[in-house]
Amino acid sequence: MKIIEVDEELYQYIASHTQSIGESASDILRRLLHLPSLNIRSVALDLSDKTENIDRSLSLQQETASIYSESTVNQQTIQPQEEIVTQQVQVVERAEPDTELDVSKQSDAADLMILLDTPEFKQESKAVVRFLTILSGLYKLNNDAFTQAIRSENVQGRTRVYFAQDEQTLLDAGNHTKPKQIPDCPHWVITNNNSGRKMIMLEGVMREMGFDEKTIDYVKNAFVADN
Amino acid sequence: MKIIEVDEELYQYIASHTQSIGESASDILRRLLHLPSLNIRSVALDLSDKTENIDRSLSLQQETASIYSESTVNQQTIQPQEEIVTQQVQVVERAEPDTELDVSKQSDAADLMILLDTPEFKQESKAVVRFLTILSGLYKLNNDAFTQAIRSENVQGRTRVYFAQDEQTLLDAGNHTKPKQIPDCPHWVITNNNSGRKMIMLEGVMREMGFDEKTIDYVKNAFVADN
DNA sequence: GAAGGGATCGCCGGGATTTTTC
């Protein structure tokens, strides 16, 4: 083991991306950097558990699996039984209708993919709707992270303000921005821009929220997919 | 600074992504993680106490707006007329045993280096922002020395005026000089020149302020470093 | 402010490059 020094904020960033209790800095960093894990990782397991639980299509299962395949490729060591037990507990807990606010970090990516995989979403032809739906999903996944993310300067324009808690702020910062409230969310977004910019906005928010690049890519693709 | 433990292989991975000599682990990781740069302006504000948490929510927008805003006409953030009064108050505030104009003191130089060492600064791609940030930092370090320094003939152009307490002075002395207010500082600088000239301007101010050559060199390097 | 969506086009800022001055 090596010791490295990281600044306070980066430390917080890393710590905040803990996905399972007791995870080491290495584990977290490896996940964020898309490096293969040394220890068995539970992400793949989690995904499949969740899959059964939520009863979704097979195709998504495959997609999801392939997306994370990198992290499962060279995993030779198998983790103790405890791991599995934990998983089962989680499944049970999640078996009830999910109305609670604190969605465990672990399932962020999966929840998001489930949302984007619904026929309703895929069928949706309007970019604004897909845009708003994704934002709404992001908020629901982790409203604190989302609320923090949209404050970042990285999701602001040169003169326009992209996100705010109220319509007026957005109206004041630009002309004809066409603000819309994000569904089931206290925040507003501006809407009068092309799809490219909408994608940039999504990307910015997700990056701020700490999603890894793979997931961000997945969402971007889902957003773009027009049929 | 926080200490974290990473496994050998991950350590090698991070180290192998060094892009500039002397880069810290934090810098490298921030780049690899696509961590958004923070608001440079607030860093400058926070020069003397950089570990403290920064509230970026409200002040950020305003600061950013003032920097990029083109309609500087109705900006009344700073009042030139009361300038002298303000200065005097600050003198009194600074009236501690070792208050001098000699800026070459270790601690001041160190403060400056701390600012330039932040990943936020290093990651800043725009020369103007780095330029303004450094000037802001210089002012913060010793506003009297700074205010005196920019009056010197050595920081004026042949026809252009480089620094002034108000935009108009700069506008009057040249065409398309693109003056900008230095963040958290009552003074303005012109901005429409290449990076070489910006560096000459920094150098001039610092020399006038009494920085030693080593520190000046350090700052020049930090300013130039572009990635 | 009310039709709505969003691609297209034009403006703006950054700063290297070119032009001008001494």
Add this chain to the structure above:
DNA sequence: CCGAAAAATCCCGGCGATCCCT
């Protein structure tokens, strides 16, 4: 007239919002 220093033009990339299409 040449070289150096300063000034300012101008190109490029990014963002805003107009305006065309549905």
